[in-house]
Structures are given as structure tokens and as C-alpha cells.
Amino acid sequence: MSPDRQSTTAVEPERYELRSPSYVRFESNRRGFLKFLGSGVVVVCAAPRTAGSQESGRSRRDSEDDLPRELDAWLHIDPSGGITAFTGKVEVGQNIRTSLSQAISEELHVPPASIQLVMGDTRLVPFDMGTFGSRTTPTMNLQLRRVSAAARDALIAIAAKKWNVDPASLTAENGRIVDTSSTRSATYSELVKGQQITELLPSEDPLIPATQWKIAGRTLPKVDGRDFVTGKHRYPSDYKLPGMLFGKIVRPKSFNATLISADIREAESLPGVTVVRDGNFLGVAAETSVLAARAAASVRAEWKSDPQPSNGELFDYLKKNRVPKDRDDGSVHEIGNVKEAFSSTEHRLNSTYQIQYIAHAPLEPRAAVAQWDEDHLTVWTGTQRPFGVRSELATAFHLPEEKIRVQMPDMGSGYGGKHTGDAALEAARLARAAKRPVKVVWTREEEFTWAYFRPAGVIEVSCAANGDGKITAWEFRNYNSGTAGIRTYYDIPNQRIEFVPVDSPLRQGSYRGLAATANHFAREVQMDEMAAFLKMDPLEFRLKNLKDDRLRAVFQEGAKKFGWEKKKPSNGVGFGMGGGYEKLGYVATFAEVFVDSGTGTVTVQRIVTAFECGAIVNPDGLRSQVEGANIMGIGGALFEAIQFQDGRILNPHFAQYRVPRFKDVPKIETVLLDRKDLPSVGAGEAPIVGIAPAIGNAIFQATGQRLRSLPLAPDGLKATVKS
Amino acid sequence: MPRKYTLLINGQSFSVDVEPDEKLLSVLRDELDLTGTKYGCGEGQCGACTVLIDGRAQRSCITPISAASGKSITTVEGLAKEDRLHPVQQAFLDEEAMQCAYCTSGMIMSAVSLLNQKQDPSNAEILQFMQGNICRCGTYPRIVAAIRRASGAMKESRP
Numbered sequence: 001m002s003p004d005r006q007s008t009t010a011v012e013p014e015r016y017e018l019r020s021p022s023y024v025r026f027e028s029n030r031r032g033f034l035k036f037l038g039s040g041v042v043v044v045c046a047a048p049r050t051a052g053s054q055e056s057g058r059s060r061r062d063s064e065d066d067l068p069r070e071l072d073a074w075l076h077i078d079p080s081g082g083i084t085a086f087t088g089k090v091e092v093g094q095n096i097r098t099s100l101s102q103a104i105s106e107e108l109h110v111p112p113a114s115i116q117l118v119m120g121d122t123r124l125v126p127f128d129m130g131t132f133g134s135r136t137t138p139t140m141n142l143q144l145r146r147v148s149a150a151a152r153d154a155l156i157a158i159a160a161k162k163w164n165v166d167p168a169s170l171t172a173e174n175g176r177i178v179d180t181s182s183t184r185s186a187t188y189s190e191l192v193k194g195q196q197i198t199e200l201l202p203s204e205d206p207l208i209p210a211t212q213w214k215i216a217g218r219t220l221p222k223v224d225g226r227d228f229v230t231g232k233h234r235y236p237s238d239y240k241l242p243g244m245l246f247g248k249i250v251r252p253k254s255f256n257a258t259l260i261s262a263d264i265r266e267a268e269s270l271p272g273v274t275v276v277r278d279g280n281f282l283g284v285a286a287e288t289s290v291l292a293a294r295a296a297a298s299v300r301a302e303w304k305s306d307p308q309p310s311n312g313e314l315f316d317y318l319k320k321n322r323v324p325k326d327r328d329d330g331s332v333h334e335i336g337n338v339k340e341a342f343s344s345t346e347h348r349l350n351s352t353y354q355i356q357y358i359a360h361a362p363l364e365p366r367a368a369v370a371q372w373d374e375d376h377l378t379v380w381t382g383t384q385r386p387f388g389v390r391s392e393l394a395t396a397f398h399l400p401e402e403k404i405r406v407q408m409p410d411m412g413s414g415y416g417g418k419h420t421g422d423a424a425l426e427a428a429r430l431a432r433a434a435k436r437p438v439k440v441v442w443t444r445e446e447e448f449t450w451a452y453f454r455p456a457g458v459i460e461v462s463c464a465a466n467g468d469g470k471i472t473a474w475e476f477r478n479y480n481s482g483t484a485g486i487r488t489y490y491d492i493p494n495q496r497i498e499f500v501p502v503d504s505p506l507r508q509g510s511y512r513g514l515a516a517t518a519n520h521f522a523r524e525v526q527m528d529e530m531a532a533f534l535k536m537d538p539l540e541f542r543l544k545n546l547k548d549d550r551l552r553a554v555f556q557e558g559a560k561k562f563g564w565e566k567k568k569p570s571n572g573v574g575f576g577m578g579g580g581y582e583k584l585g586y587v588a589t590f591a592e593v594f595v596d597s598g599t600g601t602v603t604v605q606r607i608v609t610a611f612e613c614g615a616i617v618n619p620d621g622l623r624s625q626v627e628g629a630n631i632m633g634i635g636g637a638l639f640e641a642i643q644f645q646d647g648r649i650l651n652p653h654f655a656q657y658r659v660p661r662f663k664d665v666p667k668i669e670t671v672l673l674d675r676k677d678l679p680s681v682g683a684g685e686a687p688i689v690g691i692a693p694a695i696g697n698a699i700f701q702a703t704g705q706r707l708r709s710l711p712l713a714p715d716g717l718k719a720t721v722k723s
Numbered sequence: 724m725p726r727k728y729t730l731l732i733n734g735q736s737f738s739v740d741v742e743p744d745e746k747l748l749s750v751l752r753d754e755l756d757l758t759g760t761k762y763g764c765g766e767g768q769c770g771a772c773t774v775l776i777d778g779r780a781q782r783s784c785i786t787p788i789s790a791a792s793g794k795s796i797t798t799v800e801g802l803a804k805e806d807r808l809h810p811v812q813q814a815f816l817d818e819e820a821m822q823c824a825y826c827t828s829g830m831i832m833s834a835v836s837l838l839n840q841k842q843d844p845s846n847a848e849i850l851q852f853m854q855g856n857i858c859r860c861g862t863y864p865r866i867v868a869a870i871r872r873a874s875g876a877m878k879e880s881r882p
Contacts, residue, residue, distance in 0.1 A: 093823025093860050221819055228824035229812040229831060231759015231799035238758035246753070289753060290745050363763050363771055363825045363859050412761070412825030413859055444764040620819055624862065628822055631861025654768035654857065662850045665863045 040192040041154050043075040043147045045201030072126035074147040081189030083115045088128020089136045090120035091410035094684045095621045096136045098223045103141045106216040107148035109172040120386040120408030130385030134583035134682025145207050154199040158191045210615035210676040219620035235412050236382035237367035237441045247430040247440040248292040250282040250299045254647030257303035266298040274434040285430040285438045308647040309505040315354050318458050318479045323501045330501050336494030341473035345464035349530055352460050353522040354709040355481055356641035357453040357506055364412020365447040370427035371437040377404045381424040382411035389421030396425050416510035448652035453642055454511035457481025459522035469536050469544045482515025489581050490545040513685040516582040524578035524693030539564055554588040555579055558610030561671050562590035572597055576697025578690040584681035585613040589690030593698035600717035604666040611687050612673035614680045626670045626687040633691035635660045639714040728792040733801025747783040747791045748772045759799040759828045770856030773829040774798050780836035799828035811835050814873035822860035830856050834870045843874055
């Protein structure tokens with residue numbers, strides 16, 4: 001294990017994760033907020049110590065920003081016994097509304113269903129950078145447990161005072177404080193009645209260890225599942241306000257276009273239509289979505305843009321277009337003497353790997369409803385960064401942030417794709433002009449075109465190893481795709497790892513696991529290549545170069561479940577593996593792939609993933625995340641790629657951009673390693689990193705073909721396999 | 724020009740004034756505030772907007788209102804009988820067959836249609852029928868398990 005990884009459990013936010021340039025933070029009126037909560041017990045805290053800030057040796061700024069520095073209310077128990085908790089994290093399908101409820105429930109000794117969790121409402125919740133980087137479980141879960149423990153202790157103190165007993169003789173049980181020395185007990189509601197207590201979080205509170213968890217650590221179904229199967233839940237795109245208009249944006253034909261002229265006369269002549277032209281922004285608002293679409297289509301706009309690169313030249317372009325010096329934030333990590341090690345080691349390999357742009361394609365496209373009240377703006381929108389969107393709106397409309405409220409109803413997924421507030425800005429601009437609330441919902445084509453993509457990349461890897469299978473030197477250069485997961489977790493004495501930032505031809509940003517998907521792909525395929533070159537078993541080769549016990553464990557447990565050593569692939573079938581460490585989680589994925597030698601069709605038949613993320617909070621929720629990551633990962637591994645030409649997306653529809661469907665799904669087995677002795681960490685991202693190399697390596701075993709570009713086989717292997 | 728259409732949705736009659744080429748999906752969502760039916764692509768490629776028309780799964784995003792008028796339409800809001808969930812809804816809960824759940828209504832409506840047509844479909848038949856519904860979170864195996872479970876439950880409840 002590399003020493004600087006061992007020393008920190010904080011995750012450095014990936015470069016593309018943070019898109020808005022700065023966070024101008026205005027004083028918010030928290031005093032008013034506390035008054036709004038009324039009587040009862042309120043737990044407030046400031047500058048809390050978290051897993052991040054406690055243990056981080058580096059990226060101080062980022063881990064400190066993990067939680068707010070101002071005084072904030074996190075939990076409130078009102079006199080009727082209602083429990084409300086507040087968090088800036090948002091629910092996007094990763095099921096944290098449930099797992100965070102479990103955390104609160106555990107420490108506060110109340111049923112999870114009795115907790116109301118207010119999420120992602122910038123007016124009500126403490127500041128939060130956003131829901132990304134798998135930070136919810138390591139940071140927010142811990143924070144809410146601490147807050148809940150403080151509330152429990154406050155209730156015990158109230159009861160101790162009331163009954164004039166030693167607090168040590170009191171315990172919390174199922175919504176009551178119980179006096180263990182007598183039969184006396186009181187409900188939380190009885191205790192907080194008439195109280196006005198603000199409990200400041202102490203610097204240390206004893207939390208219930210995972211080994212003694214009764215509610216956390218067990219499977220709990222989605223807390224509001226019924227609202228989803230009945231269609232009752234309102235997603236951002238379902239919001240509706242009285243008098244609301246529908247907005248539609250007039251888009252240019254290509255990226256980076258400048259609006260030259262626009263004939264809006266016909267649109268303006270339509271009944272009740274508002275047309276807005278503001279800089280490069282051109283949009284309409286109308287009484288119905290049909291009328292808005294008609295008005296937008298009637299606008300004759302002329303745009304100007306310069307020629308732009310296309311897919312065909314992408315990888316060449318990435319290698320030749322390093323960002324100019326003044327913006328260059330490239331990095332080099334070097335240990336030992338790579339040059340000397342390469343020249344003195346017997347076996348050497350050089351490979352180049354390529355990664356295409358892919359789209360998140362969340363099933364719910366970007367959506368927002370905006371409403372102005374004088375100079376106050378309220379927006380309901382689907383985003384992973386409500387406070388980030390508030391900041392974007394403040395900048396765009398020259399407003400102080402306290403005049404803007406962003407609310408984020410649990411949305412139809414994001415996968416890192418909804419960090420920005422595009423739809424919110426558009427809806428707000430139209431609403432200001434129309435003087436009515438406006439809703440903007442992107443079409444699928446807009447979502448595929450005007451969102452942003454997982455970065456494309458070129459990765460060059462060189463590896464040197466001795467005949468006994470010990471790697472001596474490792475050189476790794478990543479152009480553009482990013483730094484997440486760029487370091488090797490294999491124990492290699494001489495390393496040079498470089499990131500080269502590039503002026504991306506397409507708008508790019510965060511994605512589930514981000515560059516870790518690309519970096520793990522290149523690294524784990526290279527490992528397989530070297531093992532094959534040395535005629536060693538790929539598992540044995542990895543373990544020979546791996547000291548990290550947690551990573552060894554997932555490889556070994558996964559191999560056991562898969563039957564790695566027992567099973568020998570038969571005709572057309574290949575086995576492969578890929579694994580690693582990402583966002584504090586450990587993963588090893590094994591794939592069984594069948595390649596039809598007649599048709600070249602590639603079928604993933606079986607996947608086994610072993611995963612470890614500390615003490616498990618919700619086993620079935622975790623299993624679902626691992627399964628889902630594998631299935632989503634099959635798309636990026638085998639067939640997903642954005643096709644573009646001269647600033648246009650050529651495949652902006654589900655009929656053209658293939659995503660995994662029912663028939664693409666193999667048998668999936670998940671092995672969860674529950675480490676109750678370790679802090680719980682996130683699981684939304686790490687499980688996706690092993691699948692692409694596992695499939696690529698399995699294809700090699702099945703066919704002898706080494707595929708080094710993602711997607712591996714968008715049209716099968718037809719062209720290269722003889723029948 | 725807008726025309727008056729009568730729609731029979733979840734056993735209730737509605738009258739709307741819309742253009743003949745307006746799609747059933749936007750009428751349901753924007754006119755009638757039945758937002759359980761989702762927009763996913765507007766092209767019949769993802770299944771998020773699936774409703775039952777005369778008992779069969781149809782993509783409401785490509786169904787002109789004129790083609791739906793006078794027929795019996797069921798949306799996800801109309802499946803449960805009072806407080807009792809439809810067996811397919813219950814099975815989705817039991818199998819935790821959702822993450823963000825944005826695809827869920829379309830998945831459920833497709834599954835109900837499948838089980839209306841075939842009480843005990845094979846796995847291959849389930850995959851074939853459901854192939855047009857996308858779940859980006861990747862809960863497909865759980866959805867298949869939910870359909871199997873619902874099929875069993877519906878068989879048991881039949882006399």
C-alpha cells in the first residue's frame with residue numbers, strides 16, 4: 001500500500017467534480033431559523049470534527065468544506081415528539097434517505113419511520129458542498145449519528161433533572177427515556193414539552209459501535225418506497241405551480257456557437273408567448289409545452305461557430321492539446337528511479353489505452369421550476385449540488401444568496417451528471433421575463449447533447465517485471481480523463497504517474513467513479529497483460545505485488561466465490577478480473593464472458609464482485625448499489641460511446657446510444673465483506689471500477705485478442721474473429 | 724386547433740381541450756396532474772411513460788390523444804385498490820426493485836401488462852417483454868425477481 005494513501009481516509013475531490021469556480025458564502029440568518037423551529041430540543045453544531053477533517057493529512061481545504069463552519073441546526077425534536085433531521089445531502093437513488101434514517105434511528109432509539117429527513121433545501125439545511133465523491137456515508141452518516149447521540153444525551157439530562165436522578169441510571173429505549181433503577185419512563189414528547197433547549201454538540205460523544213447496532217447494519221427497505229410504486233412521489237420534473245408556464249430553449253446547432261441574429265416575430269405573435277434573448281440565451285415560455293415547442297421552432301436564429309474536432313481524431317487531439325501553461329494543473333507523482341529500473345529489468349511492456357466520452361443519461365432529464373417573488377427566487381430542481389446551484393443563480397442574477405432558495409426533491413438519478421444548474425438558470429431567466437413561474441424540462445436529446453460527459457482519455461502505461469513476477473517499475477500517463485484512482489495500489493518501488501490536463505473538445509465533468517473507471521481499466525488490463533507475458537496466473541501475479549490486506553481480501557474472497565482456481569474456461573468462454581480501491585471502498589470483480597466465434601457476439605454470462613466498505617449500514621441497499629454499478633458499468637465497458645462531429649452529437653437518442661437493458665444483464669453474485677471494526681464508507685462509486693477490465697481480460701482469455709479501448713466491443717468482435 | 728376529448732382514466736371520465744396531435748403523456752402530466760407517468764425520452768425508447776390502454780402496455784409519449792380517446796386508460800395511480808397495492812406494486816417493494824425509482828411506474832405498468840397476457844411467463848419471456856424499459860440504476864435482476872414474485876402471488880389469489 002502506498003504510504004500516503006494509508007495515512008489518509010479523506011478523499012480528494014476529483015478535479016472535474018467541482019465545477020463552479022468559487023463559493024461566495026454570505027451570512028445566513030440562522031437565528032431566524034432556530035426561532036422557526038420553535039420549542040423542543042434542537043441540536044446545533046459548528047465546525048464539527050468529521051472523519052475527513054480528523055484524519056486527513058492533505059486536501060485540508062476540501063475536507064473542511066465537507067461540513068459547514070457556521071452554527072447550524074441539524075436535528076429538532078418538537079413537543080409532539082416529531083423528529084426532524086436536516087442535511088444538505090440529496091437522494092438520487094443511492095438510498096441515503098433510508099441509510100441516514102437508520103443512523104439517526106440507531107443513536108436516538110426511535111423507529112426509522114418516525115424520522116423526517118429534510119434534504120437539500122438551501123433555506124432549511126446546513127451548507128453542503130454536494131452529494132458526490134461517495135462522501136455521504138463517511139461524513140454525513142457519522143455526523144447525523146453524533147447529532148442524534150447528542151439529542152439522546154440532552155433528553156437523558158432533562159429526565160435526570162426532572163426525576164432528580166443520576167443520568168447514568170437512565171437509558172433511551174424506543175422513543176422513551178427509561179429509569180433503570182425504577183419502572184419510571186417518559187416519552188421524548190413528554191420530556192421536551194415546555195422546553196426550549198439548544199444543545200450544542202460536544203466535541204466527543206460516544207457512538208454505538210457497529211458490533212452493537214440494532215437498526216443500522218441491517219436491511220431496511222426504502223423508507224418511502226410506497227410513494228414510488230404508487231406514482232405519488234413528486235420528482236423535480238413533476239413540480240407544478242399555479243399559473244406556471246412551460247419553457248423551451250432555442251439551442252444552437254453546434255457547441256461554442258455565438259448567436260448572430262434571431263427573428264422572433266412569429267414566436268412573439270403566438271398567444272401568451274414570452275420570448276427572451278439575452279446574450280447567447282434564447283428561449284420562450286408559453287401556457288403549454290406544445291405551444292412552447294411551437295414557439296421555439298418558429299424562431300429563425302443564426303449562429304456562428306468555428307470548426308471543432310470529431311471522434312475520428314479524438315485520441316490524437318487529446319495528446320496534442322495540453323492546456324496552456326497559465327491553466328495547467330497537471331501533476332507528476334514519482335518515487336524511486338523509474339528510468340534505471342526500466343533499463344535493468346528483464347521484462348517490459350508498453351501499452352496505450354483509450355477511453356471514449358460517455359453520457360450519464362439519467363432517466364429523469366434535467367428539470368427545474370423557478371418562481372420569483374419580487375427579488376426573491378425559489379427553484380425546485382434536480383441537482384447533486386443545491387448550494388452550488390444557488391451560487392450559480394446568485395452569480396447569474398446578481399443576487400445575494402440569501403434571496404435564493406433551491407429545493408431538491410428526491411430526483412431521478414444523477415451518477416455525477418447533475419452537478420450544474422443549467423435548467424434552473426434557464427427556468428429562472430424565463431420566469432423573470434414572463435413574471436410567472438416557469439418550468440423547464442430537458443428533452444432526451446438535450447440531455448444527451450447539452451449536459452456534460454465523462455471525460456475521454458488516453459492512458460499510456462509501461463511496466464517492468466522480473467521473471468519471478470515482481471514488478472519493479474511502473475509508468476502511467478493519463479491525458480485528460482482525470483486523477484481519481486490514478487495511483488497504483490500495487491507495491492512497486494519505482495513509479496512515475498502523471499496527469500496531463502487537456503482542453504477537452506466536449507463539455508466534461510463528474511461521473512460515477514469518474515476517472516477511476518478509466519484508470520482502473522488501464523491499470524488492471526496492464527496487470528493482466530504482464531501476467532500473460534510472464535505466463536503467470538493473473539490472480540497470483542496481482543497478489544505477489546499487493547500488500548494491502550483489505551484489497552487482497554476482496555480479490556481472494558471474490559476468486560473463491562467465482563471458483564477462479566477450480567474452473568477452467570471451455571470453448572469461447574473466458575474469465576477475467578479487475579479490482580482496486582476507490583473512494584475508500586475495496587472492490588474485486590470477476591467476469592465470465594462468452595464470445596461466439598461465428599458471430600463475434602460478446603456475452604457477459606456471470607459476474608462476481610467482492611466489496612468492502614467498512615461496517616455495512618444497510619446490506620441489501622449495498623448489494624443493490626454493487627449490482628447496479630456492475631450493470632451500469634457493462635455499458636461503458638462494452639458499448640457506450642458519444643459520437644460527435646464538428647460540435648454536434650451524432651447519437652443523442654436511446655435508439656442510437658445503447659445503454660444496458662434487461663437482456664444485457666448476466667448472473668450477478670455479490671460478496672459483501674462486513675468490517676464492523678472499520679468506519680462505514682460510501683459504495684455508490686467504487687463498485688463500478690472493476691467491471692470494464694474484468695470483461696476486457698475475459699475477452700482476452702476467450703479469444704486471445706487484447707482490447708485496449710473503451711468501449712471494448714460496441715459492435716461485437718465480428719470484424720476480427722474468424723468463424 | 725384544440726378539440727375536446729373525453730378520456731377514461733383509472734375508471735374516471737375526464738374532458739380535455741387539446742390539439743389532436745398532443746401526446747397522451749403531456750395530457751396526463753400537464754393537464755390532469757397525473758405525474759406518476761414519467762417522461763424519459765419522448766420517443767418510445769425507454770418505457771418510463773408506459774400506461775395501459777385497454778389492458779395493454781403502450782408508450783404514452785408517442786400516443787396521440789386522438790388515439791387514446793374513448794379507450795380505457797390505466798396509469799400507475801390507478802393500480803392500487805384503495806389502500807391495497809396491486810400484487811406487482813407489492814412485489815416491487817418486497818424485492819426492493821428500485822433505486823431512484825424514476826423508471827418504476829413504467830416498469831410496473833409493463834409488468835402488469837405482461838402478466839395480464841401471460842400468467843406465468845418464463846424468464847426469457849420476461850426479458851423479451853421488458854426489453855424496451857430502461858433502468859439506468861441497473862435494478863433489472865430485482866425487477867425480474869419482482870415480476871416472478873407477482874406472478875406467483877397472482878396465481879395464488881386466483882380461485
